[in-house]
Amino acid sequence: MNPDQDLLGHAAARAIAYTATIDGRGVAASAPAVDGLAAFDEPLPDRPGDPTETLDLLATVGGPATVATTGPHYFGFVNGATYPVALGAAFIADAWDQNAALPVMSPAAAKLHDVAAAWLNEVLGLPTATDVAFLSGATVANATCLAAARDALLIDAGWDVQRDGLFGAPEIQVVVGERAHSTLGKSLGLIGVGRERVLVVPADDQGRMRAELLPDLDPGAGPILACAQAGEVNTGAFDPFADIADWASERAAWLHVDGAFGLWALADPTRQHLVTGLRRADSLATDAHKWLNVTYDSGIAFVQREGALRRTFASVAGYLPPEHGFEAMHHTPQSSQRARQIEVWAVLRTLGRSGVAAMVQQSSDAARVIGARLTEAGVDVLNDVDLNQVLVRHVDGPTTERLIAAVQEDGRIWCGPTQWHDETAMRVSVSSWKTTVHDAERAAAVIVELAHHL
Numbered sequence: 001m002n003p004d005q006d007l008l009g010h011a012a013a014r015a016i017a018y019t020a021t022i023d024g025r026g027v028a029a030s031a032p033a034v035d036g037l038a039a040f041d042e043p044l045p046d047r048p049g050d051p052t053e054t055l056d057l058l059a060t061v062g063g064p065a066t067v068a069t070t071g072p073h074y075f076g077f078v079n080g081a082t083y084p085v086a087l088g089a090a091f092i093a094d095a096w097d098q099n100a101a102l103p104v105m106s107p108a109a110a111k112l113h114d115v116a117a118a119w120l121n122e123v124l125g126l127p128t129a130t131d132v133a134f135l136s137g138a139t140v141a142n143a144t145c146l147a148a149a150r151d152a153l154l155i156d157a158g159w160d161v162q163r164d165g166l167f168g169a170p171e172i173q174v175v176v177g178e179r180a181h182s183t184l185g186k187s188l189g190l191i192g193v194g195r196e197r198v199l200v201v202p203a204d205d206q207g208r209m210r211a212e213l214l215p216d217l218d219p220g221a222g223p224i225l226a227c228a229q230a231g232e233v234n235t236g237a238f239d240p241f242a243d244i245a246d247w248a249s250e251r252a253a254w255l256h257v258d259g260a261f262g263l264w265a266l267a268d269p270t271r272q273h274l275v276t277g278l279r280r281a282d283s284l285a286t287d288a289h290k291w292l293n294v295t296y297d298s299g300i301a302f303v304q305r306e307g308a309l310r311r312t313f314a315s316v317a318g319y320l321p322p323e324h325g326f327e328a329m330h331h332t333p334q335s336s337q338r339a340r341q342i343e344v345w346a347v348l349r350t351l352g353r354s355g356v357a358a359m360v361q362q363s364s365d366a367a368r369v370i371g372a373r374l375t376e377a378g379v380d381v382l383n384d385v386d387l388n389q390v391l392v393r394h395v396d397g398p399t400t401e402r403l404i405a406a407v408q409e410d411g412r413i414w415c416g417p418t419q420w421h422d423e424t425a426m427r428v429s430v431s432s433w434k435t436t437v438h439d440a441e442r443a444a445a446v447i448v449e450l451a452h453h454l
């Protein structure tokens with residue numbers, strides 16, 4: 001092996017050693033590890049140095065100051081772990097360093113795009129013709145879908161946004177649910193329709209849009225863009241898609257669904273009652289770095305209106321049909337891009353259809369166990385645990401804040417806060433493939449122990 005390969009072997013060994021320790025250590029970075037980050041405060045070197053030493057510094061100083069999100073005991077935000085096959089595929093794909101912008105730049109990336117896209121449509125039960133684009137996360141996937149929606153709605157109204165911009169365009173009527181994810185506003189702002197220039201539909205106690213309160217909008221007053229949600233970030237609740245889709249189709253509205261983690265319920269035969277009508281959406285967004293447990297950053301946009309992504313994102317002659325297969329740079333906001341589809345393909349190929357369903361079921365079973373144990377112990381669970389989220393309040397908001405601080409201080413697990421009905425609650429999100437029902441029992445025992453000590 002030459003020195004370059006020795007260096008890579010060394011890096012791989014360091015990376016593998018990290019994965020071997022992650023399950024057993026405290027979940028949060030220890031205070032000494034965080035203090036140790038000061039070792040990175042070096043002056044910019046004047047001249048070239050030893051790359052092995054750089055990698056060693058990275059591993060020894062950086063590694064301990066990470067949060068153990070890839071282990072079984074992390075329940076914060078909705079942060080997924082990473083399957084070994086995803087990490088392994090990432091190693092190989094990073095070595096390839098392919099630009100996935102155009103098929104001519106990487107036949108391998110182009111082929112794996114097509115295979116991963118077809119498999120995603122199949123495992124989620126979406127029409128085979130659905131356009132699939134790989135992006136950096138759900139925020140950008142939402143924005144990508146919404147930009148395509150904006151342009152399609154306005155083309156139908158006789159206005160070409162790509163040519164003429166939004167000034168003077170017919171006004172789009174934008175409808176969102178009261179519990180839409182905070183980043184949806186960012187996506188709406190980015191596409192120029194405004195974060196707050198929206199009609200907000202009230203939600204029920206689980207955070208589901210109340211479809212009976214959808215406004216009786218007149219499509220004659222401007223095209224309609226409706227944003228629904230699969231998986232409320234605190235409760236995991238699903239909007240009533242069948243009713244929303246009926247409302248949307250009566251008004252020729254574009255229905256978009258943010259399913260950053262909840263969209264994967266489509267793959268679970270035991271959860272089809274939650275997703276009735278969801279497949280009727282014109283566009284859908286999800287993350288693969290959350291529930292599919294690939295590495296960051298990985299989001300996916302699904303657009304069912306043929307040509308809509310291309311109309312918005314083509315750099316040249318957007319009206320032309322694709323001639324040389326799927327050209328990612330003409331279907332996404334980016335031009336150069338890494339081949340995120342490779343890890344998605346690797347996980348789908350390894351799990352298979354039943355394995356994706358089992359991933360959703362395992363996390364949801366673990367969440368149900370946590371919810372049940374907390375309830376038995378007198379700690380309040382505020383949501384119906386139908387998916388992977390458990391929303392917890394102990395006594396009241398301030399006591400819950402003390403419980404969260406105690407959990408984070410303790411270090412055996414990690415959970416974070418949220419606001420629910422204007423008071424603090426604790427969110428327990430099961431998003432790691434490693435978290436089994438056994439780990440859930442342990443996590444619940446930790447929470448109960450700390451709650452009783454308060």
Ligand SMILES: *Cc1c(COP(=O)(O)O)cnc(C)c1O
Binds near residue numbers: 233
């Ligand atoms: C996490 C999340 C997002 C944002 O996803 P990123 O991948 O962080 O951009 C959007 N919507 C919902 C419902 C989410 O859970």
